[in-house]
Structures are given as C-alpha cells and as structure tokens.
Amino acid sequence: MSAPQKGDLTDTEKELLQVIAAGNVQEASRLLGSKDVRVNCLDEYGMTPLMHAAYKGRADMCKLLLQHGADVNCNEHEHGYTALMFAGLSGKTDITWMMLDAGAETDAVNSVGRTAAQMAAFVGQHDCVTVINNFFSRARLDYYTKPQGLEKEPKLPPKLAGPLHKIIMSTNPNPVKIVMLVKENPLLMDVEALEKCRKVLELICEKCIKQQDMNEVLAMKMHYLSCVLQKCGSFLKEQQDKLDGLIKSLLKGRDSDGFPVFQEKFIRECIRKFPYCDATLLQQLVRSIAPVEIGSDPTALSVLTQAITGQVGFMDADFCTTCGEKGAKKRCSICKMVIYCDQACQKLHWFSHKKVCKMLQEQREKHEAESASRLQKQAKEEGPGEKTLSNILNLDCNT
Structure with missing residues (x-):
C-alpha cells in the first residue's frame, strides 16, 4: 500500500480508529490483520492509531499496535505531537513507560517547543514526568553483560542485570529504599556483586557526561546510586548483618526532633563526591544545599529528588x-x-x-x-x- 497521507484513510482504517476509541482490543486485532489497514495510517490531524490509543490511555491497545509495528516516533501530527507526548498527557505511567521501552525519543519537541516531559508537567502529570526523566532501557545496561574488545568476561554478570536495572529504574532516591531493594535480592547481597554493579554505574555516569548530548541528571543519579551500593558493600564487609544496621543508621533521628542527621550528611557527601566539578547540575545542587543548616529545609534528599525526578x-x-x-x-x-x-x-x-x-x-x-x-x-x-x-x-x- 502507499505511504500514509493525512486524512487518506480506507474504510477499514476509519473503523480501526473507532474501535480504538471504544477500547475493543479483540476487534482491533482482527482489523490489523486486514490487507487494507496500515498500522501507521494518519487521520486528518496527522494522528496515528498509536497516538489515539496513547491519548485514550488504553495500554492493551498500545501494546497490540506496537506488536504490529506501530512507529512510536511518527511526527506527522499537525502540531508536532508524538505518541510519547500523548502518553504523558493521558497521565498513564504504564503507557509512558511502554512508549519509552519501544524507543520513543524524549527530546523531540512539538510546535511550541515543548518536549514530552514538559507537556506532561504543564498539565500536572508529574508521575509521567518522573518516568520519562528516569527511563534507562534494559538494552543499554545489557551492553555491559557482554565482553567488549579484548575482555575475557563482561563487566556485569548477566544475572545481575535484572536486579541492577530495577534499582536504576526506581524513581525514589531515598537511600533507605535503595538499601531495601538491595536487601530483598539475594544476588545483590554479596560484596563482589555490589562492587561490579557500582563500577558499571560509574561507567554509565561517565558516558552520560562525555556523550554528545550530555545528560547531567542521569549522570548524577548513576553516581548517587553507585555511592549507596558502595556503602552497602562496605557495610556487608564490616558488619555481616544483612544491612539492617545500615538502614537503622539512615533512619536514626536526633533526640531533639527526630531529624535523620546521618542520612542528611550521607546524601550531601554523595553529591560532593560527584567527579565532574564543572557540571551545571552539581553547582545548582551545592548552591541549594550548602547554606542550609542540617535539620532545616530544604533537605539534601528533597533537593536531589527534585533534580532527579524533575517534579516541581x-x-x-x-x-x-x-x-x-x-x-x-x-x-x-x-x-x-x-x-x-x-x-x-x-x-x-x-x-x-x-x-x-x-x-x-x-x-x-x-x-x-x-x-x-x-x-x-x-x-x-x-x-x-x-x-x-x-x-x-x-x-x-x-x-
């Protein structure tokens, strides 16, 4: 069939858009098998079936369309909206994640110069903003599970990729939560395994800074996670108590008001150790945190959380x-x-x-x-x- 043109729809394609609006996945699956249906057909506004499904918040429909080869980065919409932008506007984090996992570009802008994250923030869908800003594909991590060049073994054992990816994808930078994620997985409760994960995180951090489209936010997150894993490793080495002692240290509040002083100092130290001193984000974090007396607002955790998640x-x-x-x-x-x-x-x-x-x-x-x-x-x-x-x-x- 010919390449899709705006508004040039067959009767079956028109029916498909109606079925998507109604949410009938079974009927949509039948129609997608038809010869006169193009999965990337365009309505009069330049919207594809995937854009319609994302905007309607229909996760099952989005999954079906992607399986049939829907183009997640189609940019024929009259105002330059992408499927990821529609997913963010819908407020559905699972669909937003699905678009990202399918290869959606996060830096594409619409006719008013806004990215998907900025559009989601504009309409108050902050959870979708967090998903977009924290997305890191499993494929990027799997690169380290294969020997590169003259390496005889990979930097990251394949069995550790899943547990580490779960930590990377977490949108909650609270150190207690990260330690809990380590603690719940037996594969990570090993000093050597934690050290390998830490080194990979630092390599990703370096790559984020040195790549052409520098990503300081992701670099800071990777560095911070590596610091927490390093703390877990050193604690396991010295204490042998399954990290319960570390969690208690992070939670222990001072007698006067219960403020967790050790946690605050630890996060400040993690930020201070960021190896790229010229990074704009580091300077912003330091300016926000340095003048604040320990125990006052904003805390280091709140400043770091806002920087990493993009929630405002x-x-x-x-x-x-x-x-x-x-x-x-x-x-x-x-x-x-x-x-x-x-x-x-x-x-x-x-x-x-x-x-x-x-x-x-x-x-x-x-x-x-x-x-x-x-x-x-x-x-x-x-x-x-x-x-x-x-x-x-x-x-x-x-x-």
Missing part, C-alpha cells in the same frame, strides 16, 4: 517517613504526625520515632486547641445579629 510545584501525595515511597497512608496512631507505607515501615522506624512521638502528639494537640480557640473567638466577634454571607446571598436572590 505542589505535590498532594504523602510520602513514607521510612522509605520515601509515594502514597503512604498509615499514620502513627499516637501522634498522627508521621505516615508510613505499611506496618513493616512503621516497625523499622519505631526505634527512632518513639523518642519524639509524645512531643509530636503534644504539638498537634496544642495546634488543634489554638485553632479551635480562634474559631470560637471569631464566632463571638461576629455575633448572632450579624449577617452571614449566605444570608446576604439569599436576600439578594429574593429581591
């Missing part, structure tokens, strides 16, 4: 006090001031939190009492004879 603005989600995972819902039943993923995270943090729990409870109760007192005072000042806004509105409506 107000976040309405709650983060686990222990591991930093988003969407935590379990509050401490006593003070109700700290929040956790689950009972396991709460139990891990209790040794430190119990020192300040009563103090936090008293602070909360004092604040609630002051708020109640203010409301009572306000009600008395208004008096019973004073018109409320609702009374005024009702009066206006009735006249």
